[in-house]
Amino acid sequence: MQEVIYTEKCTGCRSCEIACAYHHRRIFSRKITSIEVRRTEGEGEFGIVLYRQPENGHIACDCADGDEFCLKYCPEIARDELRSIIKRKFNQ
Amino acid sequence: MKKKDIYAYTGKILRVDLSTGAIFTEPTMNYIPKWLGGRGIGQWILYNELKPWVTPYEPANIIVIGAGPLVGTLAPAATRHSIASKNAFSYGVGTANSGGHFGPELKFAGYDHIVLQGRARKPVYLWIDDDHIELRDAQDVWGKTTWETDDLIKQDVGDDDIQIICIGPAGENLVRGACIISNRNRAAGKCGLGAIMGSKNIKAVAVRGTGSVEVANPDKFMEAVDSAREKLEKSPILQRFAKYGTHGIWPLKNEACSTPFKNFQDAHVPSELEGKMNPDMFVTNYKKRDMACMTCPLHCSNFYYIDHGPYCGLATEGFQLEISAELAGKLAIEYPPAIIKGNALCNQLGLDVDNAINPVAWAFECYQRGILTKKDTDGLKLEWGDYGTVFELIRKMAYREGFGNILAEGSKCASEIIGRDSGYYAITMKRQDLYEEIRSPIGWGFGACVATRGGGHTTGAPSIEVTVVGIPEIAELAKSVYGVKTVDPDAYEDKPKLVLYFERLQELVNCLGLCMYVSSWLDPAQMAFKEVTEMYSAATGWETTADELIKTADRIFNLEKAFNVLHANLGRKDDYPPERLLKEPINSGRYKGFALSRQKYDKMLDEYYQLHGWDPHTGSQTRKCLDNLDLSTVAKDLKKAGKLIET
Numbered sequence: 001m002q003e004v005i006y007t008e009k010c011t012g013c014r015s016c017e018i019a020c021a022y023h024h025r026r027i028f029s030r031k032i033t034s035i036e037v038r039r040t041e042g043e044g045e046f047g048i049v050l051y052r053q054p055e056n057g058h059i060a061c062d063c064a065d066g067d068e069f070c071l072k073y074c075p076e077i078a079r080d081e082l083r084s085i086i087k088r089k090f091n092q
Numbered sequence: 093m094k095k096k097d098i099y100a101y102t103g104k105i106l107r108v109d110l111s112t113g114a115i116f117t118e119p120t121m122n123y124i125p126k127w128l129g130g131r132g133i134g135q136w137i138l139y140n141e142l143k144p145w146v147t148p149y150e151p152a153n154i155i156v157i158g159a160g161p162l163v164g165t166l167a168p169a170a171t172r173h174s175i176a177s178k179n180a181f182s183y184g185v186g187t188a189n190s191g192g193h194f195g196p197e198l199k200f201a202g203y204d205h206i207v208l209q210g211r212a213r214k215p216v217y218l219w220i221d222d223d224h225i226e227l228r229d230a231q232d233v234w235g236k237t238t239w240e241t242d243d244l245i246k247q248d249v250g251d252d253d254i255q256i257i258c259i260g261p262a263g264e265n266l267v268r269g270a271c272i273i274s275n276r277n278r279a280a281g282k283c284g285l286g287a288i289m290g291s292k293n294i295k296a297v298a299v300r301g302t303g304s305v306e307v308a309n310p311d312k313f314m315e316a317v318d319s320a321r322e323k324l325e326k327s328p329i330l331q332r333f334a335k336y337g338t339h340g341i342w343p344l345k346n347e348a349c350s351t352p353f354k355n356f357q358d359a360h361v362p363s364e365l366e367g368k369m370n371p372d373m374f375v376t377n378y379k380k381r382d383m384a385c386m387t388c389p390l391h392c393s394n395f396y397y398i399d400h401g402p403y404c405g406l407a408t409e410g411f412q413l414e415i416s417a418e419l420a421g422k423l424a425i426e427y428p429p430a431i432i433k434g435n436a437l438c439n440q441l442g443l444d445v446d447n448a449i450n451p452v453a454w455a456f457e458c459y460q461r462g463i464l465t466k467k468d469t470d471g472l473k474l475e476w477g478d479y480g481t482v483f484e485l486i487r488k489m490a491y492r493e494g495f496g497n498i499l500a501e502g503s504k505c506a507s508e509i510i511g512r513d514s515g516y517y518a519i520t521m522k523r524q525d526l527y528e529e530i531r532s533p534i535g536w537g538f539g540a541c542v543a544t545r546g547g548g549h550t551t552g553a554p555s556i557e558v559t560v561v562g563i564p565e566i567a568e569l570a571k572s573v574y575g576v577k578t579v580d581p582d583a584y585e586d587k588p589k590l591v592l593y594f595e596r597l598q599e600l601v602n603c604l605g606l607c608m609y610v611s612s613w614l615d616p617a618q619m620a621f622k623e624v625t626e627m628y629s630a631a632t633g634w635e636t637t638a639d640e641l642i643k644t645a646d647r648i649f650n651l652e653k654a655f656n657v658l659h660a661n662l663g664r665k666d667d668y669p670p671e672r673l674l675k676e677p678i679n680s681g682r683y684k685g686f687a688l689s690r691q692k693y694d695k696m697l698d699e700y701y702q703l704h705g706w707d708p709h710t711g712s713q714t715r716k717c718l719d720n721l722d723l724s725t726v727a728k729d730l731k732k733a734g735k736l737i738e739t
Contacts, residue, residue: 031200
């Protein structure tokens with residue numbers, strides 16, 4: 001079971017997911033990604049799941065620390081938060 | 093990468109006959125590239141398959157739900173699904189689109205469009221799980237609100253990461269203004285499409301897609317995507333949007349006298365009321381976080397929470413300017429939480445906010461003038477600003493109870509039922525309830541009047557005339573991008589040209605599946621024809637010029653126009669503002685005393701028809717124009733109906 005990291009700034013736009021699929025396979029998809037956004041719309045909550053190992057079709061993240069492709073497409077308002085989540089998770 | 097036969101599109105259209113349960117697919121190639129994406133293919137299927145005598149709620153009507161070629165990619169805000177059906181108000185063109193997350197999921201499941209025909213014998217919902225397609229029993233969700241439906245279908249499927257479009261009680265009860273909701277708060281609002289789903293006994297479409305969208309030339313495509321995203325991040329106009337949502341324009345709209353007050357008695361709300369709806373106040377007191385549709389860098393949607401008063405505990409994705417203008421403007425409601433509540437209520441019941449509130453505003457004005465009394469309104473006293481009564485009427489409308497049963501037909505029809513000269517106060521276009529102030533700005537109003545679907549500002553009306561009121565220095569760039577001499581709100585000059593520019597751009601934006609907010613509609617520095625053409629070419633692999641894409645937009649627009657002529661006998665007379673807005677001047681604000689000139693409006697129409705290549709006097713389409721657009725079949729149909737000009 002992957003840990004869901006709850007966010008304050010994420011807008012739930014899932015650009016990170018789609019960018020991640022493109023990074024891995026040069027396609028646009030949601031199910032193969034190393035990052036996943038869990039949307040709880042009714043409560044306005046968005047959580048991030050990061051895959052460091054392959055799982056259920058999700059490919060393991062292979063980006064260098066701080067150079068993650070998903071960050072480029074994360075809206076400016078949420079980018080720093082995502083950066084720190086990735087850093088924290090990958091330093092565990 | 094293995095070369096595919098088709099890129100950007102998935103290549104399949106799903107057809108479901110609700111009467112027989114038959115389910116099959118057909119190739120998208122049957123329609124492209126002549127017809128483009130979401131709105132384009134949808135409109136052609138309507139035109140090609142519907143007979144003029146079919147009425148909106150008959151099983152013979154069809155609904156087409158489509159996601160354009162850019163949907164599902166990283167193109168900014170390429171998320172919108174477009175829905176087409178016969179218009180429940182005008183019986184002409186019905187089209188509406190919505191953001192959220194449904195469109196991309198449909199593409200990932202492997203479908204560009206879904207065509208629903210017939211009528212199910214009992215309530216059903218359509219479950220699409222990649223290749224597995226199933227009509228499921230919806231008896232348990234029939235009668236439920238859209239929010240409940242969303243939760244219950246996710247429980248039924250056992251997955252909360254699916255995407256759903258659904259109707260609420262209003263759609264089930266065939267309320268003309270019923271919409272189709274996705275992600276609880278995103279609406280394909282206009283044209284009564286929710287009621288058409290209701291007439292077919294289909295409560296929802298739920299989809300899970302595990303596939304992908306591929307583009308033909310990934311490097312080139314991403315170059316275009318990156319360039320568009322970089323420009324969006326730098327836009328000060330869009331940064332304001334991101335912070336406040338569309339409500340951020342509230343003070344400017346009022347300054348431009350573009351906010352109907354107490355129905356349409358004025359075009360400007362008093363400054364005290366304007367202040368009570370201050371965008372900063374909403375951000376400070378109610379906004380909890382930014383929210384976005386799929387792949388949108390703008391996040392113009394906010395999440396709100398009310399922590400006090402009668403609506404304490406309400407948590408909901410935010411409202412757009414439209415609802416504050418409708419409730420605070422047309423109904424003079426001064427209590428901010430009621431704006432958030434009113435939006436949530438309409439979404440839960442599955443009612444388009446404009447088509448719900450405009451009939452209520454009509455009733456309030458009729459009550460003010462003594463045309464309606466408590467005897468008509470089930471004992472309710474209709475007093476401006478009384479949001480409790482407003483919500484009660486909205487509820488009655490959704491369930492067709494008492495006086496609500498009359499309002500459920502829309503203000504035009506309601507005024508015909510009531511009589512007593514109440515029609516003068518029913519402000520509609522092509523019989524559909526109108527949100528837009530028509531008197532100011534002039535291009536905005538003109539765009540809403542000539543829109544094929546009956547009002548609305550998303551198919552041709554420009555926004556720049558309001559923007560220049562607050563940011564006058566943007567006018568020079570705007571004029572050069574749009575190719576016009578003026579963007580002043582009160583100028584008539586070049587407004588037909590400005591509207592034509594946006595008709596074409598919005599047609600393409602709607603077909604491709606983009607959101608208009610990321611285009612040059614809001615900020616002239618953003619994506620226009622050249623940029624969307626580059627994205628389309630790289631995505632599909634079909635090298636296309638901007639002129640070719642504009643021709644495609646014109647083809648679809650002309651098809652819509654012909655549909656309106658053949659199915660609803662709409663013509664020049666239906667492109668004029670409601671009589672009241674041609675007669676009455678603006679009473680306060682910057683343009684106090686300004687009244688539309690009928691003569692100048694006539695001239696704008698002549699010029700607009702001419703720009704389209706139509707007959708300038710009647711507005712009828714010409715053989716030459718249709719032949720140029722490869723629409724000889726349409727010319728033949730119009731000829732048969734005696735509606736073609738042979739030049």
